[in-house]
Amino acid sequence: MGVSSGAGSGAGSGAGTSARAIIIGGGIGGVTAGIALQQAGIDVIMLERAEELQEVGSGLPLWTNALSALQKLGLAEAIEAIGIPATAVKxxxxxxxxxxDLRSEDLFKELGTISTVVHRAELLAALLNAFDQEKVQLGATCVGFRQDTEHVYARLAGGQELAADLLIGADGLHSTIRAQLFGAQKPTYAGYTCWRGVADIDSTGLGTWTWGKGYQFGITPMTNDRAYWFAQRYTPEGMQDKECGRKCEVLELFNDWHDPIPRVIQATKEEHILRNDVYEQKHLRHWSHGRVTLLGDAAHAMTPNLGQGACLAIEDAIVLATCLKTTSDVVSALKLYETLRIRRTYSIAQFARLMGWVVQLGNPLVSGIRDGIAKRIPEEVLSKSLMWILEYKTPDLRPGDVQNPGQEVQKRSIVRPETLKL
Structure with missing residues (x-):
């Protein structure tokens, strides 16, 4: 069954239905949702408040779970063209x-694909190439919505309203749609700030993740001659950059850390270094109400310690499209979608928060104990601790591949390990 425009109808009209979706937000999650919905036979209008679709200039890890999902949208070759596989992380x-010493060939040998780091702007461009860009309205700020039993109406800043069968809030951490659905909630400051950069450097063998005392630093090859890096430290919320600039500040913090960390920072142009305080959103027990739902950071903004934020938004997009394609009406499809996604995303958000705490332990004695324990844990055990996240498979969107998306996704989803019950 496909999506029908009537909220209470018992049968859909197939994948070629005239159902229409409005997506608020043209980031990675929103555009992926647009592609998935179009492939499911749903008409899409995307509203983006910016005057130009663009992403910040930093790297983005696409883990196996996201690569598998993008492959199902026919984007495997496009992703291969903009990144290189990560083969090892020390x-x-x-x-x-x-x-x-974690080696991807061992970690992912059972999964069929491996981790790839791409430039966020290049990923967004690849996604837009697969999306009907005539469906994008730029400079369109959605300030709210209203809905009845038959339709939902997106309200724009200029007073215009657009009608659709469903509305998807993919509008990020400070989501307008989330605020109207569940009340405005200030994001929670995680306690640390994050610098991200892209260095022009021979990236051979630069896969490193360094744990410090209140700090961490990671480097991953992005192409043969570019490496993505990130650095985090505990700091009061809202601290301003030093007058000497971000590059100067990061060098001061990490100049005595092991090679290649200072060298990678030196190889990064000032304008290629970004900084932002890290926030997460309060867990929601529901994402949907009637014909409106959330996706990506609007639903489950989390700390970046597992590199899963964008990956989960990509998963969201395909699961949502599959539910809409195979469930009898919009409201039921959105309820199924949130049922399939909330537990998984919540578990990963908790795990990401835990990893940030462990990696950035500030007490010298405790961090020394942490390092000693890490040395004694078999590498296979460390690798397997990520498998419950990475081996998740979204359902296929091809006709006939998924008769019951709930059964399909639940069968493949791995419940978080007991160690996460803190």
Missing amino acids: VSNWRGGILA
């Missing part, structure tokens, strides 16, 4: 002492 202390 976990070390700030002096360079090895705590673990």
Whole structure:
């Protein structure tokens, strides 16, 4: 069954239905949702408040779960063209002492695909190439919505209203749609700030993740001659950049850390370094009401410690499209969608928060104990601790592949391990 425009109808009209969706937000999650919905036979209008569709200039890890999802949208070759596989990550202390050596060929040998780091702007461009860009309205700020039993209406800043069968809030951390659905909630400051950069450097062998005392630093090859890096430290909320600039500040913080960290920072142009305080949103027990739902950071903004934010938004998009394609009406489809997604995203958000705490332990004695324990944990055990996240498979959107999306996704979803019950 496909989506029908009537909220209470018992049968849909197939994948070629005239159902229409409005997506608020033209970021990675929103555009992926647009592609997935179009492939499911649903008409899409995307509203983006910016005058130009663009992403910030930094790297983005696409883990196996996201790569698998993008492959189902026919985007495997496009992703291969803009990134290179991550083959190994050495976990070390700030002096360079090895705590673990994680090799992707071992970690992902059962999964069929491996991790790839891409430039966010290049990923968005690849996604837009697969989306009907005539369906995008730029400079369109959605200030709210209203709905009845038959339709939902997006209200624009100029007073115009657009009608559709469903509305998807993919409008990020400070989501207007989330605020109207569940009340305005100030994001929670995680306690640390994050610098991100892209260095022009030979990236061979630069896969490192360094744990410090209140700090962490990670480097991942993005192309043969570019490397993505990030740095985090505990700091009061809202601290301003130093007068000397971000590059100067990061060098001051990490100049005595092991090679290649100072070298990678030196190889980064000032304008290629971004900084933002890290926030997460309060867990929601529901994402949907009537014909309106949330996706990506609007639904489950989390800390970046597992690199899963965009990956989960991509998963959301395909699960949502599959539910709409195979469920009898919009309201039921959105309820199924949130049922399938909330537990998984909540578990990963908790795990990401835990990892940030462990990696950035500030007490020298406790962080030393942490490092000693990490050295003694078999690398296979460390790798397997991520499998419950990475082996998740979204359902296929091809006709006939998914008769019951709930059964399909639940069968493949791995419940979070007991160690996460803090």
